[in-house]
Amino acid sequence: VMSEHKQYTIAVIPGDGIGKEVTPWAQQALEKAAADVAEFNYVPFDLGAERYLRDGEILPDEDLEAIKKTDAILLGAVGDPRVKAGVLERGLLLKLRFALDQYVNLRPSKLYKGVTSPLAEPGDIDFVVVREGTEGLYCGAGGAIRKGTEHEVATEVSINTAYGVERVVRYAFELAMKRHKHVTLVHKKNVLVNAGDMWQRIVDKVGEEYPEVTHDYNHIDAATIYLVNDPQRFDVILTDNLFGDILTDEAGAVVGGVGYSASGCINAIDEYPSMFEPIHGSAPDIAGKGIANPTAAILSAAMLLRHLGFDDAAARIDAAVEADIAELGSTQRSTDEVGRDILARI
């Protein structure tokens, strides 16, 4: 029977640790929420520590090429204590972000009703971090000489281009137009004067095209303070790859845990598939216990749907999650219990 629905191919990369436990729930949520509007074909990819330890492969070319042909990617988490830090992160996760030119790393932070924030007076927190995803200190530029000797020198190079910065700046202003029309650039331009100055100039230039959007600037160190004592000030936070990594984890803590934070690695011109993942890691300490919270993964499925244009289906997942947290957020539940509870509401 030919389906009348549009068909999509979704790459599923559960990855490591709790990634494997939460991703099936993201997939089920996707399936259920979009059942009456789209048809998804899932292509699972066996990538991560197990595969690497088994046959030494991290992201073979044929897998990358197959992933490139999909419409979107659901990713769990990458990283395993048995593998040296950096090998899987750079060889798999960052390689995907770079090879698929996912230049916008979109990370909403929202304090859900029913979640206890560690802040005494959290107020109404609702902002989005637009993190650059293909430049900065994540390029892998840098090296070491005289390794292991007392004369070792190790470098890391942050590469920033006007091309790469301008496209993500534009994305942030467009996003602000759909939100509360305020962009905060976060950098460290009083020290990183070359990159910081370029970011600020490009924000000023693009900002002129969006007269309705106000923009201001915070140093990264000051921004970490504001996240704790005045998170309400933020609407769209625009920042580079490393600062975005740091700020979004802190933001996750402030809204009661990275268990509620999803993210999209977005190729905004749709040249390649975009990738959706919880911002939490593989959490080796709780992996295998069946207690990881699948909420962030499920929210990443909503981001995927929104990215493909299925706003209503995405809203159904968001609403289900909101209702679940409001009612049961403070109860101890297993991965499967939370998954089932949310699914039942979609």
Place this chain on the structure above:
Amino acid sequence: VMSEHKQYTIAVIPGDGIGKEVTPWAQQALEKAAADVAEFNYVPFDLGAERYLRDGEILPDEDLEAIKKTDAILLGAVGDPRVKAGVLERGLLLKLRFALDQYVNLRPSKLYKGVTSPLAEPGDIDFVVVREGTEGLYCGAGGAIRKGTEHEVATEVSINTAYGVERVVRYAFELAMKRHKHVTLVHKKNVLVNAGDMWQRIVDKVGEEYPEVTHDYNHIDAATIYLVNDPQRFDVILTDNLFGDILTDEAGAVVGGVGYSASGCINAIDEYPSMFEPIHGSAPDIAGKGIANPTAAILSAAMLLRHLGFDDAAARIDAAVEADIAELGSTQRSTDEVGRDILARI
């Protein structure tokens, strides 16, 4: 009359904004606390935005040479909105840290009784950040080509040496021996694999010489989470220049405001004078209003005294500050009121 006390020359650099308002109180606290053990000669230096705007000078060689001859430096804050970001920070503050080889940037974080932390359940927070002060992304390496065009490329280079890392790692382990014997290395070794790997190897190596000290590792993003939801886990946090900048401001927020956080930029081999400063900035928004809290500056005077070996005098300042905060911490007071109240208790 010849004094029987040891004599010290203290360079005083109030700097910009509220730096000028709080530094006199640090100086008075120093004077009073050490009156019966040391004699201080203060040499004021007119450095900062005013001087720069007046005659274009940031840190003339003769000033730097004069500062080198002093025994310690009391600094207020540097930075002014009338001056382009980076000019004073790099030309004055960072130039001092680098020229005086202040490789340990020591930043204690403590939640004082009487201070309201923004955290709901702050618990007993008491850790020290040992931030490297003369390397990393703060070197000023990097540049830009095709500036202002769509083909601009801007770089920032983090330079890390075994020599520079090992000396600060050693300092952290020595400090841990006097505290709770635990060191946490914070880095981002899963991405910054060259520098991160070197830091980890050196920590492992030096750690072997301190079998009583346990050490672990957190990624910078995870560390920002722990600062919010489990700050009690930390004793000595050891990290690089940029991550230390970020973590200590967040830590300041967590303990109720950077108004209570002092720091020492330390040349631990005493080849050059060390420098003591509040970690807050020049705060242009409140400068001139007489409402800046001088507590952090006064605490930096205590750090200076401890550095010169006057532990009892330093403890007198710390005790005065603790008592002041416990009793009056939550009352609205002017700079001078807080200064007078603390002075009265020394």
